[in-house]
Amino acid sequence: MTTIGLDTLNTAMPESFVEAIGDIFENAPWIAARASAGRPFASVTALHAAMMEAARMAPLETQLTFLRGHPELAGAMARVGAMTADSIAEQGSLGLDRLSGAEFERFETLNTAWRARFGFPFIICVRRHTRDSILARFAHRLENDVESEISAALDEIGFISRLRLAAKVSGPGMPVTTGRLSTHVLDTVHGRPAAGVALSLHEIGASETARIVSTVTNQDGRTDAPLIAGVPLRIGTYELRFHVGEYFAANGLDTAVPPFLDLVPIRFSIAEPEGHYHVPLLVSPWTYTTYRGS
Amino acid sequence: MTTIGLDTLNTAMPESFVEAIGDIFENAPWIAARASAGRPFASVTALHAAMMEAARMAPLETQLTFLRGHPELAGAMARVGAMTADSIAEQGSLGLDRLSGAEFERFETLNTAWRARFGFPFIICVRRHTRDSILARFAHRLENDVESEISAALDEIGFISRLRLAAKVSGPGMPVTTGRLSTHVLDTVHGRPAAGVALSLHEIGASETARIVSTVTNQDGRTDAPLIAGVPLRIGTYELRFHVGEYFAANGLDTAVPPFLDLVPIRFSIAEPEGHYHVPLLVSPWTYTTYRGS
Amino acid sequence: MTTIGLDTLNTAMPESFVEAIGDIFENAPWIAARASAGRPFASVTALHAAMMEAARMAPLETQLTFLRGHPELAGAMARVGAMTADSIAEQGSLGLDRLSGAEFERFETLNTAWRARFGFPFIICVRRHTRDSILARFAHRLENDVESEISAALDEIGFISRLRLAAKVSGPGMPVTTGRLSTHVLDTVHGRPAAGVALSLHEIGASETARIVSTVTNQDGRTDAPLIAGVPLRIGTYELRFHVGEYFAANGLDTAVPPFLDLVPIRFSIAEPEGHYHVPLLVSPWTYTTYRGS
């Protein structure tokens, strides 16, 4: 996607500014319009902060109208094609447009309860979540009072718009919108990186497990590319599976039959989508250690 | 079950001796008969060794007849009710009498290939195995030549008869026929045993996972009873699952939401049915270590 | 030393009771006399509690006289031979009767400041301490106000008298007066206890290091006897030194020359004299883990 330079935006006519980035906020070009008065912005982060300030400072009625302009998650708007292109892409990335019957029903129940309580849709930055974490937050935030929920919804809109803005505008001071998940395998029998260890990363959902990537460690015991990078890490539970039995057999360590350790599963959760999660494995045929590293 | 004292056996008339323990070896009272000449035995282990010696020293034709007198695993004999009571119990303990269609077929294929190659059934000490390890050994031993396989079959008969003998006879020098699986959880934030950690042990089969036991750690971070004891440990793959997220939350450690570590799975295999496997967990909210201890 | 049975004490004439255990409290047979009224005692612990109650309930002037009846640490009373036999043995066990010039001066300075502030000697249960921890507490408690210090001194007298009582009286409900220090070495290359590892335990003092014991691990990776047992563990800093380089070389692991790990020092402090400190080592030629176990 071609991006627009911050310089260009800083010097554009107001109406061009709004035309360029008015859709960062769902059906709310007025936010860009108000922010345009604060130009020039020294950084993309400052531009985003100014837009969020406009949203947060707006009168309650304006805010409620704004919130009501958002689509429901996995909701009727999706089915009748009334969502913005960005929303379609975001919800689709999580498969919210092709839920199973039971899941769809779970969302419907929550959406119904939510509408009754708040009068605007449940808003969450889908790209920072797995289905399980969305459902968990959905149920949890249903306990909010209206004031807290408006604040929570604006926080999520902050995450959503930050991602959209980072994709559309380039310039100095880009906001941090991506996380990183990496691993490293050390062979503690030989005191060196374990090269050639097959491993895979899985998302552990409440109802199913999905493989995200399969790879093999290189000479440095790392993977050639991070396991996840360049996108937010979805809040949720994961499992790394290391095939250490094959590795030790291939490296001349005859141990027991079957080996005490063969497939080593490391289950962990990600809570910070923009964080760096380094999850190494120190392993011999009879012991291992894992930790959140840096 | 009432047991017979070794003293009684040592002084019994030969025919009473054979009547008492002739069925230790499947359809082969002659083994007890030959061993009776070696009385008195100083230990139950010595009695067992004498019977195995008789089986191993018998002429080839006698050995083959002996081996042919064993039931097939999950085979036709089971279905027509022609097995000895011991064999029925042993095979039943593993569910070999109620296999799914696909599993039954896998056994049938192996049994057919086996009969064609060896002319006697595949013999294995079922109580030392899981279904998966039986299938693995079945396929592996199908590569044996006849001489090696007769030796392998007699080794397995040694395991089977040792267990039967230990259940029937009491006295000094009992053979070791049981293993032990235990765990221990240490909380490395507080430097003390982790009390109240819910955990479960599962057998990880190729096609399904079965829970063996659920329990909670006591004040010493151990379980009140060993996870498995008093029987042979079945060769196979297991998983311990420790609910450390709940434990740390209950002990006042607010970490991430969701916590980095919640359910910690430790997957390991048992290769020595009469061994002691101690599989501890040293754990903080951000790291853990496990190892085969002692 | 012959001990007196609690039964005997429970039924003795009051004067015999006082004669038997009146010296448990330094120059204060009145404490035993008062406690004798509470007989019979169901346990030695209850007898001790009754005596401490008498000391704690006494009028302030009586308490001060009692405290003044204690010897100074490493003080003039020691040099002129005016201490009770118990005090001589206790101070001697720590070498307080043969300090170097600088240490003696340090004690003198503290004793002088102490006398000026409190008017009674610094009292501490020497057998629960190293010289370093005594000096640390000495300086720390010098900050106390008089009331707190009387309470602290009585606490220490509780420790002292508990030890004396446990040595003199036998019966049900003995107080816990001893700690335990143990270790365990696991070889994580082979997944088994490391047998034959030479190791030593040292007390790490501010001015010198003293070896307490040298030993070798047995087949279970433990030492035949605990490193310390049957006495209070002295509060202080220790170092375990494991000769793992020799062990791995003897077990056929050729690693680097010189080996990455040869002598592994584990430095730790003991804070609970009556606690159980288990300090294991999980070790390969390239990594190790230690922890306070249980």
Add this chain to the structure above:
Amino acid sequence: MTTIGLDTLNTAMPESFVEAIGDIFENAPWIAARASAGRPFASVTALHAAMMEAARMAPLETQLTFLRGHPELAGAMARVGAMTADSIAEQGSLGLDRLSGAEFERFETLNTAWRARFGFPFIICVRRHTRDSILARFAHRLENDVESEISAALDEIGFISRLRLAAKVSGPGMPVTTGRLSTHVLDTVHGRPAAGVALSLHEIGASETARIVSTVTNQDGRTDAPLIAGVPLRIGTYELRFHVGEYFAANGLDTAVPPFLDLVPIRFSIAEPEGHYHVPLLVSPWTYTTYRGS
């Protein structure tokens, strides 16, 4: 020091070439002279290889004369000022010019035995060693036969000349002549790098311990500069000392008094002067793990 470009050397007149780098090999400009015929060299490594080839291909008598032209370690040549400037600097870096009486005597004894056996001095690349490892190799190589020792001496000359060449010549394909020692501290209670941990690195000699560097971990739990870099790591034994007690106290973890872990010593040996040694610490107040990382 100004360096000469490889290009310049490749195109220089032969006599200029020898003048420029003839002193890389001790008193043996003929080695550069022979190597000059192989020009142009594509890399500094190739230039070095050509010079070593010339030395290794020379007739035995020439080699012996060459070896005899080297100074003894800590020997008489040093005292009478007959060494080359490079040798003076190299030996001085290890303090071999200011040994204690006992150490000097130890070197003298070895030098005398060596001269009697080989007729040429003991040659070793001093900059890759500590005094202890020099003495160990000295005694060990004294067992060599003459042929093996000539080969061993040439290997060491290879290390010496590689370092001298790398300091004098610049260009593509520089030989690897330096190692790297680094550390990293992870706080496993909080799951983050431990910032602000004071630590020091010490060389552990047989007769004394010398502090090499003291520093403090930064926000990433690392040290701003590697502990050692830019030079060969001296083969020998080292100790890292981490002040974790202060760190945990400063981070709000009240543990025992004194804390179970206060100063954590990690003792390890370096065997590969050009290697990367990463020696991290994963630590809570009650446990730690260290390993050779990468």
